[in-house]
Structures are given as C-alpha cells and as structure tokens.
Amino acid sequence: MSLIEPSNRTADLSALKIRRDSRPDRGRWVLPTIATVIVVLVGAALAWSRATGTTFRAPEVSVTRVALVTPTQASTVLTASGYIVARSKAEISPKSVGRVAWLNLEEGQKVRKGELVARLESQELEAQRRQYAASREQALAELVNARLERQRAATLLKDLVGSQQAFDAADSRVKALEAGVASIEAQVRYVEELIKNSEIYAPIDGVVTVKKAFVGETVAPQGFGGAGSAGATFAVIVDLGSLEMEADINEQNLGRLAIGQPAEVALDAYPDKPYKARLRQIVPTADRQKGSVKVKIEILDRDARILPEMSCRVVFLNPETKVDTEAKPKVMVPAASVVEVEGKKGVLLVKEGTAVFRPLQLGTETGSQVEVASGVVGGEEIVAEAAGSNGKTVKWRAEQKVRVKKD
DSSP states (O other): OOOOOHHHHHHHHHHHSOOGGGSOOTHHHHHHHHHHHHHHHHHHHHHHHHHHTOOSSOOEEOEEEOEEEOHHHHTEEEEEEEEEEESSEEEEOOSSOEEEEEEOOOTTOEEOTTOEEEEEOOHHHHHHHHHHHHHHHHHHHHHHHHHHHHHHHHHHHHTTSSOHHHHHHHHHHHHHHHHHHHHHHHHHHHHHHHHHHTEEEOSSSEEEEEEOOOTTOEEOOTTOTTOOTTOSOOEEEEOGGGEEEEEEEEGGGGGGOOTTOEEEEEESSSTTOEEEEEEEEEEEEEETTTTEEEEEEEESSOOTTOOTTOEEEEEEEOTTSOOOTTSOOEEEEEGGGOEEETTEEEEEEEETTEEEEEEOEEEEEETTEEEEEESOOSOOEEETTTTOSTTOOOOOOSEEEOEEOOO
C-alpha cells in the first residue's frame, strides 16, 4: 500500500468543493412566476364576481316589509292625528259665591237639561229676604198713611182752609216713602235672585265627565278673584251625541281636502275598528306658529267606545274612488324589490343576515308598487332595492349573506 503525498491530497480535496458561481440562479424565474399566478387568480376572481354578481364581502342592503293594503288605504288622500272633542259641552259654575250644601253629580252620571244638580247654602240669604220683606211691609203701611195725609191737605187747600206749604210737605213725604218702598223691593228681588242662583241646574242633556266640587267646599263664579277651593268650574257635562274629531292639517295639504269629503277615523285604543266619517268643517283661521289649520270631522257611526279627549287618526279618502269595505286587503311589494333569479321573479326575504330568494306570482303594477297574488302574505322583511338603484343592476343568488343598513 502506497502512501499519498500531502500536496496531492490537498489538490484532490479542492476539486470536490462546490463553487458558488456555478449554482443555478433560481430567484430569476421563481418570483415572476408567483406574481403571474396571483394576477391570473385575481383576474379570474373578478371575472367570476362580475359574471355572478357576487362580491367577496356581504353587500349592504336596505330592508322594508311586505305591505298589506286595505281598500281604504288604496284610496287614501291624506292622514292626520287628533283628538275626540264634543261640539256641545257645558262647564257648570255658580252665579254667586257660596258653599256647596247639596250635590247630585257623579262622573259618568247622565243628566237632563233643567235638572237640579247642586244647591248652595242659602240660610243667610233667606234671613235677609225675611228682613227686607218686613221692612217693605212697614214702608208700605207708612206710605198708605202719607197718601191719606196728602189727600186731606189737598182738600183743605181746595177749601181755602189749609196752606200750600202743608200740602207740599205731605206730597214730599209720599214721594220719599214711595222711593223707599221701591228701594226695599229692589233689595228683596236681589236677595230672591241670589237664593234662586243658589240652585244650579244642568244646562244641557249629557254625561258628567268632570267633577271638582264636593259638599262643604266654597265655589265662585267665572272670573271671580276670590274663588274658593273648588274654583269657578266644579263640573263639566258633555253631550256624547255631539262627539267629533279635531285635527290640525298642514297648510300645504289644505288644498287636498273639501267639505263633505269621506273619511275613516280610528281610535288609538281600538285601531282595528274604523268609523265612517266626513269632513264637517275647515276652521277659517290658521295657526301662524304651527303653520296649520284646524279641521273638524263628523263621525257617522259613533258607539259607546268613543270618549272625549281620546287620541285618534283620520284617513281622508278620495271622493271619486268607490271603496269596497268588504274587499280583502291586497299584498303589495315595491317594484324595486322584485328581482329575477334562475328565470323566476320574486323578492329576497331577509332573516338573520341572509337573503333568500322567494319566487312570487305577481299581479298588477300600480305606480311604484306591485300586487302579489301568492308567495308572501304581508309583514315579511325583504330587500328594498334588490333590483338595483341609480341605473345599476344587481345579480343575486338564491341565497347569500347580506348586511342590513342601520337607520
């Protein structure tokens, strides 16, 4: 076995080393290849998105509800809110200050015109009347004697026995007593009128809706500065047969109304029970601050559910449109909500962030609304402008995620 010289071994090992300048230059073709693949993928994704109408982020949509339109709503000209008021109402207050001695008034009680409903204390007035009556009798007796004295003085003067001075004195006494009697009689009538006013009668037929006074309280006339604990008005009587609705209408909408125009009134307490009505009066003055005019609506089929001061709404109808109250409500959707998916027309129901296509059988299109024969029943939440807006067309799948716009 021969030994290798050290110099030769070093040369052989150097030959086995990998030279750096002889490595393949991979970076020159790997990066361009990756970029090309990315561009191709992005282009393909964009093309697919445009072809299918699909975006990588859930689209943001506005929603609305399928409407259930009654025959009345289809003929609606204008709506307004207001309150039930009475055309015939009386506030009861006394004509003089006094304390309530007897009261025949309770809220909800029916009363008739001329019925005695309250009586004030009148003992002092009765005593004054007796006193004035006695003074009048005394004054009348003195007047009788004075007239006899004047007659005798006149006879003596005629017979040239008496003097003119005596006759004049007798005549003056008669006139003074006559004036005194007249004054006392006026006082008697005044006290009698006060006694009469202590009895209070119902001014109209109706129902007591407000009771403020009670036995023992002091009441006073309207405008009396020293009104007692019950104030001036201690009861209110309303003729329930005169109840009607009052509403404020914006001046700009006044031209859409006319006297006698048909309407429907619905109480907020009973929204499902509409009442037939008509526009009775447009009050000939405007409220400058509100920019409104008050109107009065007569309710044609009143019942016991209608009470004063109840809040309500009125729907003014087109007088030229005949309303069939027996007709069934129509299901309507906005025309902009109707889309076509896989050759079928329908709407997109929205539930829990997902829009699901629902095919519909459509009917007549009226303005911006389309009647629905079948497919939805009313109240469902749908995409409002599924067909697109501002000239843009949107393509939808049968089911996809959406984001609902917040108001």
